[in-house]
Every structure is written in structure tokens, then in C-alpha cells.
Amino acid sequence: MSRYFNQQEVELLAPAGNFEIFKQILHSGADAFYLGGKILNMRLHRKDFNFSNDEIVEAIQMAHELGKKVYVTVNNLLSSEDLLETEHYLRFLESAAPDAIIVQDMSIIALVQKLKLNLNIHASVMMNVHNLETIKKLRELGVTRVVTSRDIDLNTVKLFSAQTDMEFEYFVHGDMCVAHGAQCTYSGILFGNSSNRGRCMKPCRWGYKINHGNLQYNTTFPMAVKDMYMYEHIPELIDAGVVSFKIEGRMRDAEYLIGIINSYRDAIDRYIDDPIFYDRKKESQTLFNNRKRDFSTAYAFGKPGLSNINERYEGTGKFYSTGKVFSKPVNELDLTQKRVEEIQGAFTIEEVSHHQPILSVKVNNYAAALMAIEEGVDYIYLSGEVFQPNLPFSKKEIKDLTSQKGQSKIYLGLPTMMYEDDFARYQHLLTDQDLGIDGLLVTNLGSMHKFGSLGYSMRGDHGLNIYNAIAANFYQQLGLSTGTISNESPVKNTKELVTQTQLPMEMVVHGSPVVMYMSHDLYENTKVMAPSEQKGRQYQDARPLLLIDDKNNEHPVYRDNKGNNHMLLSKELCYLPLLKSLHELGVKTFRIEGCHYELETLRMIVQTYKKAITNLEECQNLFESLNYDHLGFTLGALNFN
Secondary structure (H helix, E strand, O other): OEEEEEOEEEEEEEOOHHHHHHHHHHHOOOOOEEEEEEOOOOOOOOOOOEHHHHEEEEHHHHHHEEEEEEEEOOOOOOOOOOOHHHHHHHHHHHHHOEEEEEEEEEHHHHHHHHHHOOOOOOOOOHOOOOOHHHHHHHHHEEEEEEEOOOOHHHHHHHHHHHHOOOEEEEEEEEEEOOOOOEEHHHHHHHHHHOOOOOOOOOOOHHHEEEEEEEEEOOOOOOOEEEEEOOOOHHHHHHOOOOEEEEOOOOOOOOOHHHHHHHHHHHHHHHHHHHHHHHHHOHHHHHHEEEEEEEEOOOOOOOOOHHEEEEEEEOOOEHHHOOOOOOOOOOOOOOOOOHHHHHHHOOOOOOOOOOOOOOEEEEEOOOHHHHHHHOOOOOOOEEEOOOOOOOOOOOOHHHHHHOOOOOOOOOEOOOOOOOOOOHHHHHHHHHHHOOOOOEEEEEEOOHHHHHHHHOOOOEOOEEEEOOOOOOHHHHHOOOEEEEEEEEEOOOOHHHHHHHHOOOOOEEEEEEEHHHHHHHHEOHHHHHHHHOEEOOOOOOOOOOOOOHHHOOOEEEEEEEEEOOOOOOEEEEOEEHHHHHHHHHHOOOOOOOEEEEEOOHHHHHHHHHHHHHHHHOOOOHHHHHHHOOOOOOOOEOOOOHHHO
């Protein structure tokens, strides 16, 4: 049922949460449907949703009889346990013959190649594809369509479409995330329910007040984004080269979906039929009246700012807090001796590793990097996203540091989000300057593809979300010398990943890693709102904005040099009592996330870990002597089995 505008296909893609919903929406105006099986997909909250294998087969047959397509979501981050059934499931999908599978984890691409399966691959929005270099590499790997990152505007999609033969799918309606795809790990760390594994508890939709500079601002739901709404912009979507118009809503009922599908179907058909005499607003009021939340065009036409935030719940006029919520605020779990002992027992293996432990630290400024050199840190990462008020590392600072690095190795960190202008600047810096760096800390597939040919050693940052051994080994084949274990990985998965992969693995063992990465700027609230009162705070660093939840927990949000927001853990991650067990397990490098620390605090932490890797038997004593101003220690995802 393909439709075309100037020889460009225009597909309306609808969600189906289960087989009953699918049967009800099958005869709607959708050209294609996406749905998930009972395993390995991003919607696993409810047992009454998703499709059995028999239902997948029947749904594909029913759709194909009508000339419509079916795409099956295999879009989880896969655990080591998941991999036990992945090969069988992929073979089943090949026999079921969907029109494509939608994937997030690189292990799926690796397995499709290894097994020589005839499966068309689409890159999920959770792959966070936001630059041309990533698209080029995915094309080389056999991917035929990209669901663009939620922060990508239509002008950028138009650029991508003009320079590649990749198909592009774009969210046009429904629920959106405030964080960049796959760059929100807080649910996994806080609840053991990973957002990247289909079980997000949505801490972004809690109520928060803001504290900045000891002034409190009475915000309500400052990260609760509005629903996407592109009904009035069909011409712009087509002009940008968007092939597939994607409606979000695999948890929505059939009646709600049919109304949206048919409204968009009518709009697309009317525009194709008569693009000059086209009424953009024909059914806009009906869609507004039936909305679940208020509407926004999100990032389609540029950075939306505070206009993208939903202050009311599901369009009813009631405050958001009165409606359905996925979770309520909870305290980050404390580090306890009992849990430490449980993890030590779980990490016990017969053949222990005997390598020399390596210490790394990510730093935010020149002074911290120089301190790390003085203290003899093995690997020093110059952060690609520098927290304000610091400025990015200058060429002079980089050269000065590398000229006196001694036995330390210095890696230049690249931004988590690498856009086209970033590639141009870094290409110039890395090819035209003798920086003396030992390599790059890379955050996305595009960076690896672009700069891998320059001869730099590449270490993978935690933003790559390496969650299983197949993905790790695949990244090694693509050029990584070291990978970082996903910060969401619980105990059992961490053990299996480390012991099964050939790629040397690094682990964040101390500090506060970023748990939510956003282009949305929470600091804008302090510019448009008047503070309600002066209010003290406990968090040790006075610089960042704090989100204060309903239990008075303080969540620090740092603003980087580009205006992106980085929400950190409130408590400090600390694996110092576990260092010996992690070393014996096979973790090669222990990392301190040091960007938010004051200099002397960071120095003391570095000195403590230097002593620890020299004598792993002293880790418990060193932990007990670790004393600085913080809000407590946590074991993060290792609190969960």
C-alpha cells in the first residue's frame, strides 16, 4: 500500500501492543505496523501486551495479505542471559519473514551477520543516531533504515537524506523522552529496571522543585515532556526526506490509535492529492481534544526549550501528579556491608585473573588533569563535555599536559552527542595538530568510524552501553581497544560479560556517572521564574542546579559548555570494597568519574584508589578511612542481582 510524493515513498507506521489491538487497527489507514514479541523488546511492563510467536506469524500473514508491512522490535539491550535464547528467536523471525526487525544492541547485528540470516535491519531510536558518520557505518553493517534520534530536527534529516541512501523514520505523534535515546540509566540504577531494557520507571516524570544558588523555584514537573505532534507539518516531513511517519503508542488502546492513524492517513493522502490546496488544520482540534498530554513539535524545528514541558496530566486539566505514575521518588540505595559480601560471593570464580590493575580518571579541567599526572594515574580522560564554569580543553592545554605526562596515558574524550559541526572541528584538531595524545575516548559509532582511520587507539565510554559479550567483541572488531561496562549492568550480567568477552573491560568504580543526558536545559527555569524562597542545600558542590523530589532528595544537574544538562547520582558510586573481587573477575581498568569534584577532594580519592590497586587486600580498610563531604555511598546497579 505504498504512497509516493515525487517518487518518494511515504509510509504511515502504527504501533500494535498485542494481537487483539493489532486485529482492530489492521484495517485502519496505516501502511505498516511495529510490534514486539514476548522477549527482547522495549515494552515489557505488562504481561497482557506483546505477541506470542504464533501471533507474530499470523500478524505478518494478515498484514501481507492486505499489502501492509510488519516490523518486529528486537530493541532491548540484551543481557548475557537474553543471549541464550536470542539465536533461536532470530531464526524464528527469519522463518516468520517480517519486513524488518528494529534493533538497539550491536549484538543483534553481529548475530544476524554470523548466522547469515535474511533479516532486514532497522536501527532503533535507542541507537541514538544523530550524525552522518554513524549512518554511514550502520549502512556498511547492513542497516537499511534509521529511526532518528529524538533531538534531530528536520533540516538535519534533510541533510542526511541527501547524502546517503539510508531510509529515515521519524516520530510524528506520541510519548517522548526528555533524555537522549539510551542515555538515561537512572531507572536501572535506582530500581534495577533498565530503561534500555524495556522497564523504565520514568523518574523524569516525578515532581521536582529546583534549587539553584540556594534559591528555590517552585517548578512542578520540569522534565515531563509533552507528546509529539506533527499532524500540521506533513509537507515539512516529506520535504525532509522522511520515509516513515511513526506513531508512538504500543501501550495504547485500539480506539485511541485508530483515531490518530486515520487522521494522519487523511492528512497524508490529502497533501499527496493536492499539495497546493492543502488544509493543515482539518482535524487538529479533534486530535487536541482527544490528547493524552499537551502537544509539541519537540525538536523538529529546533531546540524547543521550556515550551516542550507538560505541566498538566494527560490533557485533562488535572495536575500531573493526580494521574497514573510509573514510580514514586525513592532514596538511592546505600552501600551496606551485607550487600558487599553478597556481591563478593556472587563474583567468586575458580580461575581468577592475575593482571595488573589499571586506574583511570575522567577530569573536567587542566588542573585536575595535571594533578592526575602528578599522582601517577595510568589513564587520564580529558572530558569531551566540560561542566560549567570550565571551558573545553584548549590545544595549548592538551599539548602542555601531554608534554609532561610521564608514564600516564592521556586520551581526549569526545562529546556524547557528536553533531556534524563537531566532526568538522575535531577532524581539524586531530589531523592538523600534533597533540601528543595517546588516543580517544569514544562515545558513539560515528566517532569510531570517522576517526578510527587516523591511527588513534580508541577506548569506548559507558555511553556505548556495552551490556553483553557479543556486543563487546563486535565493538572490538570495529576498532575498540577497551570497552566500558554499562552503568546499568547488575551483578550476574556483569560477571558473565567480563568473563565471556575478549575485549578488555573498564568499569566506573567511583564518583557520580551521568544518569540522564539531556539537550533540554533545566537552567532556563531560573531565568523565567521568580524564586519562591531562600533554601539551603546539602549537596557538596554549590555550582550545579538541584532537582528536589517529593522526598527531599537532591539530584544534581550540571550544565556543560554547550548547554546540555547532565543529571548525576546524588550519592557517590563506590566500589572500593569490591575492587579485589572485580579484579579477580577480570575487570582490567577501574575508573573514577571525577568531573564534578573539587581538586583536592579528587586528589584524595585518586590517592586512595592508587593505594588500593597496589594492595587489593587493603581495600576494606581504605574504604573505612575514606572521608570527605558527600551525601553517602551507593553500589548503583550492583544493588541488583
